[in-house]
Amino acid sequence: MRYSEVRLYTNQMGLEVVSGILLSMGITDFVTEDPEDLKDFLDKKNSYEWDYVDESVLEISNVEPNLTFYVEYSESGNQILQEFKTSLEEMKKEAKKDGMDYGRLELSVKEVCDEDWKDNWKAYFKPAHITNRIVVKPTWENYEKENSSELVIEIDPGMAFGTGTHPTTTLCVRLLEKYIESPDDIVLDVGCGSGILSMAAALLGVQTVKGVEIDPIAVDVARENVKLNHLDSQIDVFHGDLTKGLDLKADIVVANLMADLVMLLSEDVSKHLKGKGIYISSGILIEKQNQVASAIRKCGFEILEILEEDDWCAIAAKKCCK
Template sequence: MNYTEWIIYTEKPEDLEAVETVLIMNDIYDSVVNDPRDVQDLLNKKNEYDWDYVDESVLELENERPSVVLYVYEDSEIKDSIADIIEEVKNTVNGVEVVVNEANDDEWKDKWKEYFKPAKITDKLVVKPTWEEYEAKEGELVIEIDPGMAFGTGTHETTSLCLELIEKYIKEGDTLLDVGCGSGILAIAAGLLGASDVLGIEIDPVAVEIGNENVALNKLSDKISVIYGDLTKGVDYKADIVAANLMADLVKMLSPSVPAHLKEGGIYISSGILAVLAEEVSAVIEESGFEIVEIMVKGEWCAIAARQK
């Protein structure tokens, strides 16, 4: 199948997040960000990760122009609107240059894997793609992921924020409900961190399949299941923690139904929320019977931890 590669170049690395925000607000989650600052960050943490060398091909990335890359298939839902979305990016971010390349699926099917490398997301959690080698250090828990067509590699702020809060609040033997679980990364993290039972809900049938495959990869099928569903509709499950990495509007829509799925004093963790909307979303969560415990911010995004009153 043919696809179109859209490369959005920015004048400054600082503008990349603004480009990503416009794309996400238009329901585009699977862009590839090429940020030269990541290479310097990698080098600064060399001692922390005890590396002996860095591949030259990685060092070359520091000299590349900052960019966000999209791949749009000919049968994609956004095919007809992508030009308007790109125009919105140009109107939002100054100095953007866009290059469009036509290509064939055979060239693409493994190309995106070049950009997904092992990454330490929290104090304990490391996310590793299945095709990469990684030797876990003492105290590290490694999540094996092949995201396929599902959202969730752990590197985006929305996911990493959620992972940090899950790691902070989960206790051995807890149960967790993951609403909108995508690749299953949050559910798997909970399982590795000691949860006794985890249920993931996902509205995309393809993501349900991918989520269960990733659960199996991590040898957690005995305590994690991913099922098809629309938020919590028709779900009869009570957990110690409910996690929802969605978008602000969906978090607000979900929040009133969360108490019915939480055990007494349970924790509700929500992410995928622009920091400028934190107050608005927090108000809805509080109205739903929760006390805000903390709001964690990274870049333009935030995650909210709340306790049931």
């Protein structure tokens, strides 16, 4: 399907006014780029909000404030576009009359095809060995096992969820391979996302895997991936919060989150582990390794080992029984 991509260059005050115009027209799906939003984002209100910012995110600091929305390339879409242009001209007249500064208010309209942007990200997701044994492949790619010992996870993560190829995922799977000892082990995957670690544990032979996730959309994605891999009988994915009334004991807890969340949740992890259970955590930048390891120890764990890859690390710890 063809669309008109409509982009308006303005300033922060103009973004507010134009957003109001679009909402009054019934257009709720639009994107704004504003360097002021980046400043708010970088001014962390909570220590656990983010641990790592990709350099591409910082590029918005040099972007002129703008707003983008799409309308169908059709007669009805053209009517919407003309209505918006009329409102924009009225806005310019009011601004001139009242001495308001809304920036340059320059409009850019170009034709795009949804196939040009909707699925472009898929071109970069190919079958990948995340460990020697485990391969992650997208649903739209063919893959033939190189040997009979390979375990293949097939996923369609959606644009908002991980593909499983990040170093933190690889490190967690390597530790799962090492510390899963029996099919009777119960594995709890905290913040399971698209379900990669839950499915890896199941393919490694665990018969009972619980994936908990606070994002209901991620729960749906993970459940679909579990079903796609025919692992429904082994994996249960549910919406929940480890800190709020989760009644479950596991032999292994795996949490691929971020450093501050790992530290925040470690005490609750201890409550959900059996005996001398194993706690595998990642999403931790190497520069925070010592800080996280210290916090884990304070929650009653012994550090067994720390794996590193690129800028990231994963920590395996054992619960100390009193």
